[in-house]
Amino acid sequence: MPKTSERTQKFGESVIRGMTRLANECGAINLSQGFPDFHPPDVVLKAAEKAAREGPHQYAVTWGAPNFRSALARKQSRFMQLPLDPDENIVITCGSTEAMMVAMMTSCNPGDRVIVFSPFYENYAADAILCGAKPIHVSLHPPKFRFDPDELRRAFQQRPKALVLCNPSNPSGKVFTRNELHVIAELADEFDVFVLTDEVYEHIVYAPHEHIYFASLPGMFDRTISCSSLSKTYSMTGWRLGYVIAPRTVIDEARKVHDFLTVGAPAPLQEAAVTALELPDSYYGELQRLYTHKRAIFLKYLDAAGLSYTEPDGAYYVMVDISEFGWSSDTTFCEWMAREVGVAAVPGSSFFQEPINHLIRLHFAKSPETLSAAGDLLLQLRDKAEKVPSAIRSELAKTPI
Numbered sequence: 001m002p003k004t005s006e007r008t009q010k011f012g013e014s015v016i017r018g019m020t021r022l023a024n025e026c027g028a029i030n031l032s033q034g035f036p037d038f039h040p041p042d043v044v045l046k047a048a049e050k051a052a053r054e055g056p057h058q059y060a061v062t063w064g065a066p067n068f069r070s071a072l073a074r075k076q077s078r079f080m081q082l083p084l085d086p087d088e089n090i091v092i093t094c095g096s097t098e099a100m101m102v103a104m105m106t107s108c109n110p111g112d113r114v115i116v117f118s119p120f121y122e123n124y125a126a127d128a129i130l131c132g133a134k135p136i137h138v139s140l141h142p143p144k145f146r147f148d149p150d151e152l153r154r155a156f157q158q159r160p161k162a163l164v165l166c167n168p169s170n171p172s173g174k175v176f177t178r179n180e181l182h183v184i185a186e187l188a189d190e191f192d193v194f195v196l197t198d199e200v201y202e203h204i205v206y207a208p209h210e211h212i213y214f215a216s217l218p219g220m221f222d223r224t225i226s227c228s229s230l231s232k233t234y235s236m237t238g239w240r241l242g243y244v245i246a247p248r249t250v251i252d253e254a255r256k257v258h259d260f261l262t263v264g265a266p267a268p269l270q271e272a273a274v275t276a277l278e279l280p281d282s283y284y285g286e287l288q289r290l291y292t293h294k295r296a297i298f299l300k301y302l303d304a305a306g307l308s309y310t311e312p313d314g315a316y317y318v319m320v321d322i323s324e325f326g327w328s329s330d331t332t333f334c335e336w337m338a339r340e341v342g343v344a345a346v347p348g349s350s351f352f353q354e355p356i357n358h359l360i361r362l363h364f365a366k367s368p369e370t371l372s373a374a375g376d377l378l379l380q381l382r383d384k385a386e387k388v389p390s391a392i393r394s395e396l397a398k399t400p401i
């Protein structure tokens with residue numbers, strides 16, 4: 001049998017998806033993979049029923065159905081405060097996942113370097129490998145997840161082609177401040193670097209923090225490839241609708257990459273999702289309130305369970321510090337926790353380039369019932385974790401997820 005490519009051997013299977021499988025296998029509440037257990041808004045479901053009956057059911061225009069692009073341009077122009085042209089500045093993709101791949105392939109040649117903050121969403125490393133780029137990691141130092149501007153400058157001095165900016169950030173929950181974004185913008189300008197943003201959590205930000213679109217900073221639109229999706233904003237991660245926003249010259253190239261990767265995003269779902277994009281601004285205020293409430297409930301449980309964590313400024317993840325339990329492996333801890341406590345988390349080490357293994361990531365994009373069931377189980381975590389004999393911990397460490 002011929003050998004599969006070396007490229008694929010450079011990365012393992014997604015740890016997050018592995019944890020989801022483990023959660024399903026042992027019946028744990030899955031707070032690992034970040035998706036809601038509630039539906040998109042009702043009006044959008046009705047539009048989906050109509051689209052299912054009436055179509056379209058064949059390919060849409062490869063870079064996005066015109067009515068979907070127009071609705072998106074209107075909405076994003078409003079929020080990004082940029083005059084976006086649906087025919088010039090937008091490519092519709094299969095989620096932000098494809099958008100990021102398109103952005104990286106459009107901006108980088110094999111061998112180019114890409115700055116990626118660590119911890120990072122695990123897809124970025126795979127994206128870099130798939131397009132032959134080499135990541136340069138810059139630390140976001142826990143527990144506050146701030147970067148050191150001198151370290152960032154040293155990374156820019158290695159002449160990268162692009163920088164990946166996940167804002168609001170998964171897994172850390174960091175929302176970059178205007179000052180931090182200015183530091184990045186000045187360096188990007190000085191070293192003539194593309195900034196590839198992943199802004200899937202653009203509407204999930206907790207006051208007093210605010211989301212600032214990198215592309216909206218003075219002079220930055222021309223070097224920014226903004227990626228995002230409808231997945232998190234409208235609770236429709238399975239619809240696979242995302243987008244790239246960039247200047248015309250970049251979009252011309254991105255369209256080709258997207259065309260040859262996937263041809264197009266699902267046509268009937270684009271039709272239905274126009275309704276989502278046309279929701280009034282009050283929808284986004286309501287979404288903020290909903291997640292602010294979920295965060296408050298979840299953090300209350302973590303407090304009651306006596307756990308230390310970093311309060312997220314945005315997105316719907318919390319990094320919990322497990323160092324006090326004295327386990328040597330966060331992966332082993334998460335596996336044990338799924339089986340014995342009944343809650344699945346993601347080992348923090350899967351997000352860090354640095355040897356950090358004292359953090360685990362939990363998410364709270366769940367219904368009140370799920371959050372309270374998970375919260376009750378987490379109240380037992382400390383007691384159970386402290387009682388596990390070290391022989392069992394080392395035995396568990398021998399069998400990866």
Ligand SMILES: Cc1ncc(COP(=O)(O)O)c(C=O)c1O
Binds near residue numbers: 095097230237241
């Ligand atoms: C930072 C980040 N980017 C992208 C994605 C995936 O987004 P999409 O469903 O739009 O592909 C996720 C999902 O968890 C994410 O956390």
